Amino acid sequence: MDRAEKGPFTTTSDFDRWVQNVWQVVEGIPRGHVLTYGEVARLAGMSRAARRVGQAMRKAPRGRKLPWHRVVNAQGRISFPADSAGYQRQKRRLEEEGVVFVKGSINLEQFGYQGALDHLLWSEPL
């Protein structure tokens, strides 16, 4: 899954290509579930680029309609200041999809992508 992992991107076009992967991964997050920055980075092929995922979001064109709100940090919390407009917007969108916040954080066991897989594996008969 993880390709070469040579380390930092050697060229900016490499980075741009990776950004495309990031958008694709984010678009693949099922409604009502979330992924952490680290997981998105890993699925896009660069496990150490968690911080670059946020960068990729800013670069995303409006027309792309990315479900950016389904990406949260590793603590299951929104990575915006709690009083910011972005925080409120992201939280509301997630709640509309059925994601539940408990004391400001999401239970990743339940709403994370891996959690969703586990849930399927354990609850559905093969």
Next chain:
DNA sequence: GGGCTGACCTACT
């Protein structure tokens, strides 16, 4: 080239 800044992460106190 050097220094600083992040929609981050892990490990440790």
Next chain:
DNA sequence: CAGTAGGCCAGCC
């Protein structure tokens, strides 16, 4: 659970 420290790496002075 909160705070800190070190690591990470592209972008912008």
